[in-house]
Every structure is written in structure tokens, then in C-alpha cells.
Amino acid sequence: MRLCEIGERALLKGLAPIGYPEGAPLPPGDDAGGVWMGGEAWLLKTDGFLYREVALVGMGPFEVGFRGVAATASDLLVKMARPLGFTLGLFLPGDLEVGFARRLVKGAAEAARRLGAHLLGGDTNRGEEVALTVSGFGPAQSPLPREASPGDLLYLAGDRWGRVGAAIRAHYQGRDLGAFPLIREAAFYPLPRLGLLALRGLLRGALDSSDGLSETLWQLAELGVRVDLEALPLHPDVLAFAGGEEEAVELVLFGGEEFEAVLVVPPEAEAQVLARAGEAGLPLFRAGRVGEGEGVYFRGAPVPRRGYAHF
Amino acid sequence: MRLCEIGERALLKGLAPIGYPEGAPLPPGDDAGGVWMGGEAWLLKTDGFLYREVALVGMGPFEVGFRGVAATASDLLVKMARPLGFTLGLFLPGDLEVGFARRLVKGAAEAARRLGAHLLGGDTNRGEEVALTVSGFGPAQSPLPREASPGDLLYLAGDRWGRVGAAIRAHYQGRDLGAFPLIREAAFYPLPRLGLLALRGLLRGALDSSDGLSETLWQLAELGVRVDLEALPLHPDVLAFAGGEEEAVELVLFGGEEFEAVLVVPPEAEAQVLARAGEAGLPLFRAGRVGEGEGVYFRGAPVPRRGYAHF
Numbered sequence: 001m002r003l004c005e006i007g008e009r010a011l012l013k014g015l016a017p018i019g020y021p022e023g024a025p026l027p028p029g030d031d032a033g034g035v036w037m038g039g040e041a042w043l044l045k046t047d048g049f050l051y052r053e054v055a056l057v058g059m060g061p062f063e064v065g066f067r068g069v070a071a072t073a074s075d076l077l078v079k080m081a082r083p084l085g086f087t088l089g090l091f092l093p094g095d096l097e098v099g100f101a102r103r104l105v106k107g108a109a110e111a112a113r114r115l116g117a118h119l120l121g122g123d124t125n126r127g128e129e130v131a132l133t134v135s136g137f138g139p140a141q142s143p144l145p146r147e148a149s150p151g152d153l154l155y156l157a158g159d160r161w162g163r164v165g166a167a168i169r170a171h172y173q174g175r176d177l178g179a180f181p182l183i184r185e186a187a188f189y190p191l192p193r194l195g196l197l198a199l200r201g202l203l204r205g206a207l208d209s210s211d212g213l214s215e216t217l218w219q220l221a222e223l224g225v226r227v228d229l230e231a232l233p234l235h236p237d238v239l240a241f242a243g244g245e246e247e248a249v250e251l252v253l254f255g256g257e258e259f260e261a262v263l264v265v266p267p268e269a270e271a272q273v274l275a276r277a278g279e280a281g282l283p284l285f286r287a288g289r290v291g292e293g294e295g296v297y298f299r300g301a302p303v304p305r306r307g308y309a310h311f
Numbered sequence: 312m313r314l315c316e317i318g319e320r321a322l323l324k325g326l327a328p329i330g331y332p333e334g335a336p337l338p339p340g341d342d343a344g345g346v347w348m349g350g351e352a353w354l355l356k357t358d359g360f361l362y363r364e365v366a367l368v369g370m371g372p373f374e375v376g377f378r379g380v381a382a383t384a385s386d387l388l389v390k391m392a393r394p395l396g397f398t399l400g401l402f403l404p405g406d407l408e409v410g411f412a413r414r415l416v417k418g419a420a421e422a423a424r425r426l427g428a429h430l431l432g433g434d435t436n437r438g439e440e441v442a443l444t445v446s447g448f449g450p451a452q453s454p455l456p457r458e459a460s461p462g463d464l465l466y467l468a469g470d471r472w473g474r475v476g477a478a479i480r481a482h483y484q485g486r487d488l489g490a491f492p493l494i495r496e497a498a499f500y501p502l503p504r505l506g507l508l509a510l511r512g513l514l515r516g517a518l519d520s521s522d523g524l525s526e527t528l529w530q531l532a533e534l535g536v537r538v539d540l541e542a543l544p545l546h547p548d549v550l551a552f553a554g555g556e557e558e559a560v561e562l563v564l565f566g567g568e569e570f571e572a573v574l575v576v577p578p579e580a581e582a583q584v585l586a587r588a589g590e591a592g593l594p595l596f597r598a599g600r601v602g603e604g605e606g607v608y609f610r611g612a613p614v615p616r617r618g619y620a621h622f
Binding site: 001002003004006008011012014015016018019020021024028029030032033034035037042043044045046047048049050084085086087088089090091092093094095096097098099101102105106108109110112113118119120121122123124125126127128129131133135136137139 | 314343416424
């Protein structure tokens, strides 16, 4: 059996438990892994990608480096870990300009800086094409797994929903983003949200959304619940870009690369979650609820499972 | 200027300080990076490589996965950090067998297990060829930099010196290692040494040796000292493989991939270092001393700087 036959999700599912510690702060296959140390969880996360697969038109090495740290930091933050530092594993062709490599690292450093964290070195290797692997670590007092109970509320944190989907579409359609600065910003500099840490202790569960909201919600439903979307955040610029509500909903559901969090909120914690998010400047959008059953629905209609997979 | 023109060392030297924290436990460009946290240093290390560049004849994905964790763990241990966990960033061709990926991860898990550590997940991506990036982290009470003062003694820890060099030569010459089980073991399963932690607080400095002893000693000399080798560990099996003392010395000086430590020992600490290493079962070999001046010498003759570089 070959990788392209079983697909990335099945591959990761099979690999994740190998060597994973029992009694770990988070189960294997969660957004980040970790160990207990002195009553605290220490989480470690690695995310890799090919340069050409994430560089949209107009993005350069600085933006791709920024995006790399953002992707890894997002997984840590959504698990309630404060990222302390990041390393870069770079595969680079020998004829690459040195300035290109420097800008890549500078973009990564800028994302780390804006998260109050640092770059802690890394490694370079010759490769056929530019590929990055970003690792990051940090402590979490109460690491937050992927969990949901019927009756819980669904919130979407952040304001990149639909915007990154729009930027990806613009890339493939050759559309200019000059008139859509917020869409460009969301795709080029998707800074994860330190404000998530203000919600420590209040949430039932959380998932990082990076392969599209639909895929993320399907992963939530796989825990054995039904996900009912009642509303989606449709920003005016996303509506204007999309040309209609239906098209904007598509961009929100099947975008990807948001590096935003899906939060599962017990109803009794809702008021406090909203208050703390308000103080922390964290945008929150109430999108629906969790019920008994299975599948993902938007206003009663099934949401197809479509998302990004590497194999 | 292109990467292949400036070379890997100059590239890394330029990249290492970008975004690196001031007042960090170790300077940028050391074997691992880190941050202070609650009076303890937390180190993070990433090392990447192409499968085809490290897989010697007879090695399979299990051995290459093992080697990946070993390489990263070695950098942490030599800085006196106890590795807690590792993540894998994998680039894999779509037509690769699933079993190949599993054996790669199982080898990594086995190396982690033998170090009392764990695998904490990772990421898979499609790539043109198999490439791995291994990250690891752990705490260090007193992280050990690369340091040396004239008068210090030089020790080589471990027993893989010359053996891995012999295995690499056997690979390129098509020689069989059946009669040299220790050489094969050293190259196929180069487990770093937890025993190094027994030397906490006693050493002046330490360097991981993975690009060859000569290159490692030249990096030590670059700190502004002269390195005088007086003796080298020449194992009987390495002598037998090499066919003579001169050839065996070559294998020790210009091997690479040992994942062993070069230790800088203040003379007044020597007795205690030897005692603690003995208790911990850590092989130590007194190889020479550090003096004033510059360069690397073996019994008075200059040692050429020859080692592995990726660009």
C-alpha cells in the first residue's frame, strides 16, 4: 500500500501513536504533543511544508517564513501553550540566493517576535526545492484537548475566516488583492492569537483550523458528536470579493491556512469566555452548537468534507 | 551570492543570530538553542537530512529514523539537557510504501525509548524524495557552551570514533562489514550517551561531533585557542579495518556522523570527571590539550580542516 492510496489522514493516524507516551497531556494525533514535567505540560509541535505550495502570488520568502512560525504557533496556542521558541529546518537548493534564505528566516523571526517568542536556531540542508519545517515549544498549565459534549457551543476565534480562502482563490484566478487589504493581510501575515491564553480553564476543547473549517469540524464530529453550524462570519470584504453570500460561505467553509481556533464552549462558561475575550481583544463569533449524532451541518444541510491533504 | 558559493558554515553563521534571544542560555550557533524559564534552561534543537545522504548500504528506514533522533539528541545531551521528546517532520514521495514510513517512525521511536524519551508527533508532506527533520527539547540546569581555556584537557566521550568513519568508507568502497560488528553497530545505531549528564557542573565546555572530529576541533580552535591532539582512540577493529595506524587515524579525524562529544575539562576537574564517567559507564579518552595560539595539531603536525558541509 502506497501513501497516495491511503491518504494523509490515515497515514498520520497510523504513525501518531508510535512511541507516544502514555498518560501524556494530550492524546496522540492532537494538534500538538507533549509531556508532563513538574506539574506542567510541555508541548512540542512540528509543521513542515514546501515553499511552492504555500507561496501565493505576491508572497516572498519573508511571508513564507512568517507563515511557517504562524502555523506551528497556532497549534501550540490553541492547546493553551505559550510558545517560547522556534527552530527552522530548511532544505534549500544550492543555487538559491543567500538573501532569499535570510529573508525567510527574518520573516520567521518577525512572527516569533510578535508572539513574544524567539528563534532558537535550526539546520540547513541541500534539497531539490525549498522546504521548511518549523518546530516550536512551550509550557501549558492546562493543555486543552479536542473535546466536545452535546449541548456545548461552537465559537470561531479570530477574523481570518473566509479571508485566507479568498486570497487562495485570488491566487489561482489571477485576481489582484489591491482593493482587499484585509484579505491580503490575513493570508500574508496570519499571526496566531496570544489572546487565546486568556480563555485558559474555561473551554471544553479546541482545534486549530488550518486545512479548512469544514475539515476541522469533521474532525470534531469524529469525536462522536454532531456539529450544527447556525451562522458563519461573513466579513464585508469577503462578501465583496466573493460577489454573494453563497460564494462567501464557500470561502469560509473550504478555505484553509487560517491558523485560527475552533472553540468548544460549555454553555455555563459562555458569559465568562466572552468577557475575557473582550478584555484580551480576541474576536469571537458564535457559529453553532454540538449535539448528539454525527456529521457536520450548516442550517440543517450536510456540509461536505473537503479539505487539504498532502497524499 | 548563492548558497553554494558561501558554503554551509558561513550561511549558518549569518542566519543563527536572526531572532535569537539576548541573554540566552547558549549563544547563537551553538549545538542547540534555548531560553531561560523559571531558573532552568529549556533547549530546542532541530536537525534535518535527506534519506539518501545518510542511508549506508544495509541501513533501512528503521536505522535512518533511529539516526535522526540520535543526531538531535546528541546535540541536546552534549549541552547537558535531558531530552524529553522528539517530533518528526517528514517529506515523502506519494508512491512510497506505507510500511517504509512506519519503519522510519519506529526507528525514531526506538532511539527515543532508549534515551528515556518519547515521540510527540510530527507532520507529513509530499516531497520529491524522502527527507527528515527531527526536533527535540529538554531542560538543562547548567547548559554547557562551547568554551575552552589554555591549559584545559581534551577528552573524547564514547567509543564510535573511527568506527563510523570506517562504515562510511566501507559503504563507498562496497566492502562488507560482516566481520566488523562494532563498526556496523556504531554506524547503524549511534545512540547518544545519557552518561554525559553525570558530568554536569564539571566541564568547561563541550561540542557535538557530527561532521568529523577535525571539523569539530577546528570549530573549537575558532574560539581563539590552539588544539593539540596527543593521542587518538584507535580501536582494534578500526585498525584491522583500516589496515594500518595511519589509515585508522584518518578514519578518526575525518569520519563524521559519530554523534559523540568532545569535552573540554579543566585540569583540576579531571579526577572527578573520570570518576563520575566511570560510575556512569561513559567511555572517555584523553586526546590532548588546549593551548594558546591557533589551529589544530596532531603530535605537532597541522590537521587539515576537512569535514562535511551541505553547500
